[in-house]
Amino acid sequence: MEGTTGTAALDDGIVAGRLHAETLRTNFADLHAPLSAHEARIEAERCYFCFDAPCMNACPTQIDIPMFIREISTGNPLGAAKTIFEQNILGGMCARVCPTETLCEEVCVREEAEGKPVKIGRLQRYATDIAMDEDARFFSREASTGKKVAVVGAGPAGLSCAHRLAMHGHDVVIFDARPKAGGLNEYGIATYKTVDGFAQQEVEYLLSIGGISIELGQRLGEQLSLDGLLGEFDAVFLGIGIGGVNAMLADGSETEGVDNAIDFIAELRQATDLSSVPIGRNVVVIGGGMTAIDAAIQAKLLGAENVTICYRRGKDHMNASDFEQELAASKGVTIRHWLQPKRVISSDGTVSAIELEYTAIRDGKLTGIGHTATLPADQVFKAIGQTLIEETADGLRIEGGRIAVDKEMRTSHDKVWAGGDCASGGDDLTVTAVAHGRDAAESIHKALSGAAR
Amino acid sequence: MADLSSNFVGIKSPNPFWLASAPPTDKAYNVERAFEAGWGGVVWKTLGEEGPPVVNVNGPRYGAIWGADRRLLGLNNIELITDRDLFVNLEEIRQVKKNWPDRAVVVSLMVPCIEEAWKTILPLVEETGADGVELNCGCPHGMSERGMGSAVGQAPDLIEMITRWCKATTRMPVIVKLTPNITDIRAPARAALAGGADAVSLINTINSITSVDLDNFCPEPTIDGKGTHGGYCGPAVKPIALSMVSEIARDRELKGLPISGIGGITTWRDAAEFLALGAGNVQVCTAAMTYGFKIVEEMVSGLSNWMDENGHRTLDDVIGRAIPNVTDWQFLNLNYVTKAKINQDLCIKCGRCHIACEDTSHQAISATRNGERHFEVMDEECVGCNLCVNVCPVDNCITMEPLAAGSVDPRTKKKVEEKYANWTTHPNNPGAIPEAAE
Ligand SMILES: Cc1cc2nc3c(=O)[nH]c(=O)nc-3n(C[C@H](O)[C@H](O)[C@H](O)COP(=O)(O)OP(=O)(O)OC[C@H]3O[C@@H](n4cnc5c(N)ncnc54)[C@H](O)[C@@H]3O)c2cc1C
Ligand SMILES: Cc1cc2nc3c(=O)[nH]c(=O)nc-3n(C[C@H](O)[C@H](O)[C@H](O)COP(=O)(O)O)c2cc1C
Ligand code: SF4
Ligand code: SF4
Numbered sequence A: 001m002e003g004t005t006g007t008a009a010l011d012d013g014i015v016a017g018r019l020h021a022e023t024l025r026t027n028f029a030d031l032h033a034p035l036s037a038h039e040a041r042i043e044a045e046r047c048y049f050c051f052d053a054p055c056m057n058a059c060p061t062q063i064d065i066p067m068f069i070r071e072i073s074t075g076n077p078l079g080a081a082k083t084i085f086e087q088n089i090l091g092g093m094c095a096r097v098c099p100t101e102t103l104c105e106e107v108c109v110r111e112e113a114e115g116k117p118v119k120i121g122r123l124q125r126y127a128t129d130i131a132m133d134e135d136a137r138f139f140s141r142e143a144s145t146g147k148k149v150a151v152v153g154a155g156p157a158g159l160s161c162a163h164r165l166a167m168h169g170h171d172v173v174i175f176d177a178r179p180k181a182g183g184l185n186e187y188g189i190a191t192y193k194t195v196d197g198f199a200q201q202e203v204e205y206l207l208s209i210g211g212i213s214i215e216l217g218q219r220l221g222e223q224l225s226l227d228g229l230l231g232e233f234d235a236v237f238l239g240i241g242i243g244g245v246n247a248m249l250a251d252g253s254e255t256e257g258v259d260n261a262i263d264f265i266a267e268l269r270q271a272t273d274l275s276s277v278p279i280g281r282n283v284v285v286i287g288g289g290m291t292a293i294d295a296a297i298q299a300k301l302l303g304a305e306n307v308t309i310c311y312r313r314g315k316d317h318m319n320a321s322d323f324e325q326e327l328a329a330s331k332g333v334t335i336r337h338w339l340q341p342k343r344v345i346s347s348d349g350t351v352s353a354i355e356l357e358y359t360a361i362r363d364g365k366l367t368g369i370g371h372t373a374t375l376p377a378d379q380v381f382k383a384i385g386q387t388l389i390e391e392t393a394d395g396l397r398i399e400g401g402r403i404a405v406d407k408e409m410r411t412s413h414d415k416v417w418a419g420g421d422c423a424s425g426g427d428d429l430t431v432t433a434v435a436h437g438r439d440a441a442e443s444i445h446k447a448l449s450g451a452a453r
Numbered sequence B: 001m002a003d004l005s006s007n008f009v010g011i012k013s014p015n016p017f018w019l020a021s022a023p024p025t026d027k028a029y030n031v032e033r034a035f036e037a038g039w040g041g042v043v044w045k046t047l048g049e050e051g052p053p054v055v056n057v058n059g060p061r062y063g064a065i066w067g068a069d070r071r072l073l074g075l076n077n078i079e080l081i082t083d084r085d086l087f088v089n090l091e092e093i094r095q096v097k098k099n100w101p102d103r104a105v106v107v108s109l110m111v112p113c114i115e116e117a118w119k120t121i122l123p124l125v126e127e128t129g130a131d132g133v134e135l136n137c138g139c140p141h142g143m144s145e146r147g148m149g150s151a152v153g154q155a156p157d158l159i160e161m162i163t164r165w166c167k168a169t170t171r172m173p174v175i176v177k178l179t180p181n182i183t184d185i186r187a188p189a190r191a192a193l194a195g196g197a198d199a200v201s202l203i204n205t206i207n208s209i210t211s212v213d214l215d216n217f218c219p220e221p222t223i224d225g226k227g228t229h230g231g232y233c234g235p236a237v238k239p240i241a242l243s244m245v246s247e248i249a250r251d252r253e254l255k256g257l258p259i260s261g262i263g264g265i266t267t268w269r270d271a272a273e274f275l276a277l278g279a280g281n282v283q284v285c286t287a288a289m290t291y292g293f294k295i296v297e298e299m300v301s302g303l304s305n306w307m308d309e310n311g312h313r314t315l316d317d318v319i320g321r322a323i324p325n326v327t328d329w330q331f332l333n334l335n336y337v338t339k340a341k342i343n344q345d346l347c348i349k350c351g352r353c354h355i356a357c358e359d360t361s362h363q364a365i366s367a368t369r370n371g372e373r374h375f376e377v378m379d380e381e382c383v384g385c386n387l388c389v390n391v392c393p394v395d396n397c398i399t400m401e402p403l404a405a406g407s408v409d410p411r412t413k414k415k416v417e418e419k420y421a422n423w424t425t426h427p428n429n430p431g432a433i434p435e436a437a438e
């Protein structure tokens, strides 16, 4: 059979192999091809080297963007990489996953001047790729302080914290519940944003500083307890993310075929053969954030025939940026607004459709307005937000559903710090988790050095 | 429609755009293509004596400087005069002139400083029907080591001598091409005039090393591990050329000596500026070598539209028009006070003006207002230097606004005088001429 479709292309139900392996490979390839040296130089020359640069101030890790871009333009990519890594040791991942259109690039003065910001993210990737390909290392450990710090969670927050602690000479042990380090870099970020096992390469690159050991399969609340860690270590950093999933308030949400979007994505990310990952023919995704978009796009790329995102508010309320929404639309995903799930309809025990109710804001409150729509669905993904599994933070003060922290990422316990998605005051972005981890490490270092005196 | 036809020392061409003596004019093939593209004239690539021609290096001849987007800003070369046989060149010149009677064909020459050499070559050129000769006293590399080119151009007495020989030998107009590698360009120009030259052309290329290969510590271009200085040309040299042209055009002793302007001319605008500073026509090399001959279309249409829009009917309406406005520093009006002004609607808040003024000048641009990013000039500090205008990436965003006579300059707290007053009468000038009592 000619064409890009596989043998199972139009089968109903949740099946694998809707597309040929070759088509899947192109579908899931790098979203943005890396810049060539020539492209990087041309792009770098567009930067005005602004004073007190707005882009830098918009970066949660405060990378000196004009400086690293100038370094690229003068043919000094390693200098550029060092400038980036000094502030953000996960600069390689951030270059791939940051929603730059709402961060640095949004405020780039060239956005104001001509609607075309300097491509900061892609330049950052250019420099960090070169450094990592050459295995150029810029940081070394200071003499051991003899202090031991436990980092729970090997996601961006934990990794960044561990690296900065190691720089200061502390001995770090990272514990993570999962079989692989990286957190959502490894299990969550869309496949086409971080291809070719980049998450693991980055973990290795960062750990090469030494002084950090990783223990996988160790879950706080199961194998580990906070008290136990506090007994053994001088300080504890929690970077455990938000592993809980919000429940969907609709009848029949336990029906087979109704799945968590993040589980689907994790399965996809771990698959060695994409044609073995099953997907529905008609897929409905409930939610309006990055997870909803990523699940929908990847469902489409796997060969689902119809993919519809249903969000209960309007376009402007969506957490996913314009860029993400446009990307989804360009892949053939339909986004529908003002619709909330009401009832999952099943046949033979598996989902066959979903009934949704139209919504509106009345007196400042979102309410169903009675009218409904029914969409055929053999798979429904829930992407309505994740939560902190509060038991893991037992004994710590919680604020707005996250672990309460101050400016220095200190929790209510004087030997416990927290950062990333699990901590209060963040914005659920990789780059923010990196900033939190780094700042917590500086605070821990300060506390430990003070105690030594 | 403006009339672009040009008559330079009796040599007529349909427009003032000539190709300078260089690779674009080294062969009939190139020159035919140039004329087809619309160039008004050419100065044929410099011919040398009869006999075995010079040889060029077989490695790279060029070095370059680039701006953003790898736009060529400056070119350096170590090419010599033509490396083709004299008689092949002469035959081609004859044929081309026959094919294109309305275009200017001038022949560049460089032979040793011996009267016989010049007396031998000039009649051969005359026979081709060429419109004139240009004496190459400018080539700064290779030929100068052999006592020719800029070695002559740097010795005014030699310029005068060979010009005199040529004028005595030929009926053709003689243009002397000058080297900029000299302290005062008026000296060689005066020598040319004294020798009877009909005109001077300038500039030839400037001694230069464009870069050093840091892997093997060789200057570029590198020929088997060694390099030598070359001649610099292209957009980067335009300001130097303009200044030199203006110095000759302003000089009392040289008054009226026609000038063919050369150096970095890339657009019609560059050409118009040379004309305004006293050039009778212009010659172009690097721009053609960068973009091909087609650029002359833009030059012709741009110049002609600008002339139409401004009511200039012929080139004579433009030539030399800026000369009366070129003066010495000491005659500039010190009572003219300007302040930089930022147009907040155009400002994109890059902060370059601020940091330039703050770090390196007069601390006259603020960076915030009420805690917000905001760039504004403080008139109490601004000296009106316009550095900020030049570093601002947005066109016309910062303008220099003169203070009205009678108002008070917030920086000096002094009233702005209406009267023109310059350094020659300034009280701080020890050599000031006291002003006549009023
Ligand atoms: C589908 C999806 C797509 C996303 N896309 C983007 C994007 O494109 N750009 C962007 O900037 N952000 C994106 N994000 C958000 C981003 O991934 C997170 O903000 C970021 O990973 C938070 O880092 P973290 O270190 O706080 O937590 P995580 O990355 O979640 O890491 C937490 C780690 O802790 C471990 N852990 C959890 N509980 C325990 C426990 N009890 N004991 C031991 N270990 C534990 C986990 O196994 C995990 O390794 C996305 C998120 C999702 C879900
Ligand atoms: C490769 C090259 C060769 C040149 N050869 C000659 C030459 O033989 N005779 C000459 O008078 N000038 C020669 N020149 C100088 C040019 O005629 C011209 O004066 C100079 O390049 C400045 O003009 P531009 O900035 O438009 O290039 C040469 C220039 C170049 C780039
Ligand atoms: S705002 Fe844009 S132009 Fe300015 S420094 Fe940042 S990237 Fe460069
Ligand atoms: S004109 Fe000069 S002194 Fe005035 S603001 Fe601009 S840079 Fe500063």
Ligand code: SF4
Binding pocket: B342, B346, B347, B348, B349, B350, B351, B352, B353, B354, B375, B391, B392, B393, B394, B397, B398
């Ligand atoms: S240099 Fe120009 S654009 Fe930039 S802040 Fe100053 S006035 Fe605004």
